[in-house]
Amino acid sequence: MKRRLSRDDSSLRSPKRIWQSxxxxxxxxxxxxxxxxxxxxxxxxxxxxxxxxxxxxxxxxxxxxxxxxxxxxxxxxxxGRVKCSGRGVDIRNKCHMKSAFFYSYNCTEHVHCGSDTSHQQIESRPCVSCKITTCNECRIHCVYQSIYEAPGDPDDAAELPNFSGFVLLQSAEQPILSPHHLVSENPSATPRWGNPAEGQNRPYHDQGYLDVPLEMGASAPPECIEDLLDLDLGCHSLISMSGDSRYAAPSPVLSSLYQVTEERKIEVCDSCTGHGATREVLVRQSSGATRLPTNKISGQTVAKPTNTCHCTLRERILDRWLCLKCYLAEESAIKAQARKQKSDSEGFCRCGELARHVLCLWCLGKVSEGKNVQLT
Structure with missing residues (x-):
């Protein structure tokens, strides 16, 4: 006679009931x-x-x-949908050093993550490297305008406010002139710059004219930031911007940018020339080569690198929406490659052969301008 299952026994022996439970x-x-x-x-x-x-x-x-x-x-x-973490602002606060003038005059600083700012609409995009959402304040800029000095006499309409900021993640504070500060410019063509802390104004990143660092003690004419951004670095060096023999070359205004653009150059022999060959040599000699800049601009991959470098600061810094953490990683990888070529080995490839070409670590294209002496 078949034993009849109780209700409890039946539930224990039923896989379907166990899974549902x-x-x-x-x-x-x-x-x-x-x-x-x-x-x-x-x-x-x-x-x-x-x-x-x-x-x-x-x-x-x-x-x-x-x-x-x-x-x-x-x-x-x-x-790509999360809020910006604000890590870029933290990095800026560690790297940028305000000059003594900031504390001596009526200056204010505006460095705020887009996630923490409600009175301004700050653009955010995914970083081209790590893919994490990054706001415009937390990504890399060539010239980051963050300091505002109010006019000494607010009742004098002719008196202009002063602006300053920082080049890349350098520590030195540099003045930034608006078009209205220069007599040669047509001030009516653009509205006057205002206080970025106010809702109707935004920081003037990568705009205006860059001047000598406030605490450097040197003199040189200001440089148009737009011209710096669009200079073809494959054919010209920033040292060529110093056309006046009365001033040092490179100009003290451009010392930070010059250092960065020169460090991207490496000398290679014939056998190590070419995109695939060069990348293989770099990866074999340094694990940091995997952090070299990618051929991505505005989130899209460039189909094929050119044989000749035509990099610009706008293309490599601004058009690539890159968070500051990834920028530091890329710069560290480039510096590691630059250190491999010591002063006593200039003119030779990393492999030991005689160098016949200068390549750009940003695009791995040939640089026709050549390699200049590094600043100390």
Whole structure:
């Protein structure tokens, strides 16, 4: 006679009931996991988080981890929707050093992450390297305008405010002149610059005219930032901008930018020339070569590198939306390659052969201008 199963025994022997019970328990224990399985809701939730919060949420349970980090493309999409972390502002505060003039005059500083600013609309995009959302204040700029000095006499309409900032992540504060500061310019063509801390004005990054660092004690004419950004560095060096023999070459105004543009140049032999060959040599000699700048501009990959370098500061710094953390990693990799070529080995390739070409580490194209002596 067949034994009749009790209700408890029947539930224990039913795989379907066991699976349903476990699923219900997971849903009760992690209701957020159920909500976040709907990708539209997940994107909405993520838009209010920062990258660190997203990773912490993913590591809180296996269910959330599988939901958030399903594929690399899914994670990349979510990282592009989070709020800017503000890490770039922290890096700037560590690198930039305000001059003594900041404390002696009526100056204010404006360095705020877009996620922490409500009265201004600050653009944010995914970093081309790490893919994490980065605001315009936390990404790299050639000239970052952050300091404003109010006019001494607010009742005098002819008196202009003063502006200053920093080149890349250099420590020295440099004056930035607006078009209205120069007699040679047509002031009516552009509106007067105002206080960036006020809602109707934005910081004047990569605009105007760059002057000598405030505490350098040297003299030189100001340089147009637009001209610096668009100079073809494959054919010209920033040293060519110093056309007046009365001043040092390179100009004290350009010393920081000059150092960066010269460090990107390496000397190679015939066998190590070429995009694939050069990259292979660099990777073999230094693990840091993997952090060299990518051929990505505005998030899109360049199809094929050219044989001749035509890099500009605008293309490599501004058009590539790069967070400051990734910029520091790239600069560290380039400096590591520059240190491999010591002063007593100039004229020779990394492999020991006689160097016949100068290549750009930004694009791995040939530099026709040549390699100049590095600043100390």
């Amino acid at each position: 476990k699923t219900n328990n997971v849903c009760m224990a992690h209701p957020l996991a159920v909500v976040m399985r709907q990708y539209g809701l997940l994107e909405t939730i993520v838009s209010n988080l920062r990258a660190n919060d997203l990773f912490a949420l993913a590591l809180s349970s296996k269910a959330l981890y599988k939901t958030i980090i399903t594929t690399s493309s899914s994670l990349e999409n979510l990282l």
